Amino acid sequence: xxxxxxxxxxxxxxxxxxxxxxxxxxxxxxxxxxxxxxxxREREEWLEGHLPGARHISRSFLELQIELVQPxxxxxxxxxCAGGTRSLLAAHNLRELGYENVISMRGGFSGWVNADLPFxxxxxxxxxxxxxxxxxxxxxxxxEDGQIRLLDARVLIVGAGxxxxxxxxxxxxxxVGTLGIVDYDNVDRTNLQRQILHxxxxxxxxxxxxxxxxxxxxxxxxxxxxxxxxxxxxxxxxILRGYxxxxxxxxxxxTRYLVNDACHLLGIPLVDASIFMFEGQVTVYQPAxxxxxxxGGPCYRCLYPDPPxxxxxxxxxxxxxxGVLPGIIGSIQAVEAIKLIxxxxxxxxxxxxxxxxxxxxxxxxxxRRDPACPLCGEHPTITELIDxxxxxxxxxxxxxxxxxxxxxxxxxxR
Amino acid sequence: MSTVFIPTTLRRLTGNQSRxxxxxxxxxxxLTALDRTYPGFAERLFDGNGxxxxxxxxxxNDEEIRTLQGLATAVGPNDTISIxxxxxxxx
Ligand SMILES: [Zn+2]
Numbered sequence: 234x235x236x237x238x239x240x241x242x243x244x245x246x247x248x249x250x251x252x253x254x255x256x257x258x259x260x261x262x263x264x265x266x267x268x269x270x271x272x273x274r275e276r277e278e279w280l281e282g283h284l285p286g287a288r289h290i291s292r293s294f295l296e297l298q299i300e301l302v303q304p305x306x307x308x309x310x311x312x313x314c315a316g317g318t319r320s321l322l323a324a325h326n327l328r329e330l331g332y333e334n335v336i337s338m339r340g341g342f343s344g345w346v347n348a349d350l351p352f353x354x355x356x357x358x359x360x361x362x363x364x365x366x367x368x369x370x371x372x373x374x375x376x377e378d379g380q381i382r383l384l385d386a387r388v389l390i391v392g393a394g395x396x397x398x399x400x401x402x403x404x405x406x407x408x409v410g411t412l413g414i415v416d417y418d419n420v421d422r423t424n425l426q427r428q429i430l431h432x433x434x435x436x437x438x439x440x441x442x443x444x445x446x447x448x449x450x451x452x453x454x455x456x457x458x459x460x461x462x463x464x465x466x467x468x469x470x471x472i473l474r475g476y477x478x479x480x481x482x483x484x485x486x487x488t489r490y491l492v493n494d495a496c497h498l499l500g501i502p503l504v505d506a507s508i509f510m511f512e513g514q515v516t517v518y519q520p521a522x523x524x525x526x527x528x529g530g531p532c533y534r535c536l537y538p539d540p541p542x543x544x545x546x547x548x549x550x551x552x553x554x555x556g557v558l559p560g561i562i563g564s565i566q567a568v569e570a571i572k573l574i575x576x577x578x579x580x581x582x583x584x585x586x587x588x589x590x591x592x593x594x595x596x597x598x599x600x601r602r603d604p605a606c607p608l609c610g611e612h613p614t615i616t617e618l619i620d621x622x623x624x625x626x627x628x629x630x631x632x633x634x635x636x637x638x639x640x641x642x643x644x645x646x647r
Numbered sequence: 648m649s650t651v652f653i654p655t656t657l658r659r660l661t662g663n664q665s666r667x668x669x670x671x672x673x674x675x676x677x678l679t680a681l682d683r684t685y686p687g688f689a690e691r692l693f694d695g696n697g698x699x700x701x702x703x704x705x706x707x708n709d710e711e712i713r714t715l716q717g718l719a720t721a722v723g724p725n726d727t728i729s730i731x732x733x734x735x736x737x738x
Contacts, residue, residue: 394738428738484738507734512655514734537733539701545691546656546702549736559737587731589655592665596652598729599709 243321250324252337255345258311262286269303270311271295273323274342278315284345285353287313292323296330306331313338313345356381362454366408379575380408384454386574389413389476391464391492393440395549395559396482396506396566398430403567405448405455409574412448415460415472416440427556464488466618469495478570481505482563484549486540487621493518493533494618497608502580504569505533506562511555511590513562516600517569517581520609530582534615535603540625558590649677649722652729660687669728674705675718677728692730702733 237245253261262268262284270287272279279289290298292314303310310332312320317340324335338344346352358366358377362384369375369383386409390397393416405412418440420431435443441459448457460472464483473479473495481492481503489505496503497520506515516536521529565586572578585598607614648668653661661667669684671677682689694700705712706729712720722728 392737396737424738482737484736486733486735489735506737508736509734510655512734514731536704537702541700541702541733546732546734549738554736585731587729589665596729597709598704598706598711598731600704600711601714603713 243318246321246325249328250321250335250337252317252321252339253311254339255348255350258284258313258336258338258345259348259350261311268311269308270313271299271302272314272342273312273320274314278342280355280357282346282352282354283342284313285351292319295323296326299327299330299332303332307333309334309336311336311338313341315341315343317341317344356385362408365452365454369407374577375575379577382575383408383571384410386478387411387413387476388478388480388570388574389415389473390480390482391415391488392482392484393428393430393444394418394424394482394484395427395508395554395556396563397444397480398428399560399563400480400482400567400570401430401444401448402451403564404570405452405457407567407571408452408454409570410454411456411458413458413460413472413476414441414444415462415464416444417461417463427554427559429560464491466491466621469618470499473499473501476501478573479503480566480570482559482566485627486625487627489533490540490624491618491621494608494615496520497532498617502573503533504566504573504581506566508554508558508562509549510552511558513558513588513590515562515565515569515581515586515588516584517573519573519580519582529602529609531600531602532606532609534608535606535610536585536600538603538606543626555590558588561588561590648724650727651677651681652727654730654732656732656734657688657691657730660685660691672721673718674707674712674720674722674728677722678705678718704731705729706731 270284272283272287272289273292273295275291288302312323314320320337320341324337327335366380369380370377388404388409390401393414401412401414420435420438420440420443422436424431430447431443439461441461445457445459448455469491479496479501483489493503500520500522503518505518506513518532519529521527569581572580583600585600587596602609604611648670651667651669653665658665669677669680671680678692692699692703699705707715707720707722707726
């Protein structure tokens, strides 16, 4: 009885099955997005990465399932495996089923990767994540897609204080994958009345360190990046760039104008809020993005073109703040961040939400883009970051906060 | 009488009252009347040219008066006026 060696068999199949290089397959997929491309490797191999747009059928199920994927015997079908041999044998089998136009990708998935072509690692939640986020997964508005978006999202929180504390806790609990936190301060005992990220055990510890400890314990899925430095015109772009959403919990006007300008210039939506005694304000500044069909809304400068003169508006340190108030307002900021990330609901763009704890009332006021706004208006004059201390006239004011900032080497640039 | 919401930052001037009923046909008239009853308001609200300071927004119902007729915006008895200044607190 005569038999073929493996190499003879492959040579014979090569004579009948056309082969394309990964680059050629890539080209054909671009020209014909509906081209049937089938990954015939084992499931574990598929899960580690595959061609974008490919379907998966294990070699052992190929003949049984091919008709479900492509019933047309004349349609072109590209098969690939890891190195290009299994797909050649599989193509031979499909030809026996009557498929006339089966192509094998030479070099397989490793050839594709070596050619630097894009590949996709499929996303799925681990079992422990399905458990942790179970109450999100059953919400039809979120579901697995929404949860994966949260896990892929990057949110920067400016200030790990009253507003930043509840926002960071809820966003970490919700599974926001990357949380950046900017704060140069240490935890002080007077913070604990409202800054629930921190505790007696972290008094004296840098706030970003205290935050990382607490958030890691709450949800190890979350990568927390601490920036223990004041946000300045010199570092704002470097810190903010790459974040999907910025949440403002700062406590002074220069930083508020800086964060607004930097977010607008980088095109990042900003969830802004401020608090005073028993009252809070929240809104979302969304820069226009025609490419993504985002109309956008006003910015901080549209609402407040000029800062108040130093001393005219007292600070929380001077006038006090109800400890629960930032809990409510910061939590609303977290809700808005989640809505922006997952695209659900109607964000607070162009609307200013006012909360009065004594009256226990919420009111929403319409705020509009100012065509004359120096930042987001029709003829912008602010096209880069400026000196915000000078803009707010703070440098001339010998407040205790300014004195604390003085020894920091970068304070002058604020 | 229109209802005027007083922001926390200015309640020291009103003896901590958060909403007041004030008589007037326009926003300007009402704010002037407010200053007559509670002296100090005009200084806090208006700049040297009699314009609303740039870090304060005045709303009639849901709309900011710069998008309406400014201080000349007419106000009816069922309208509410909100004074909303910039606040910086967050920590
Ligand atoms: Zn603007």
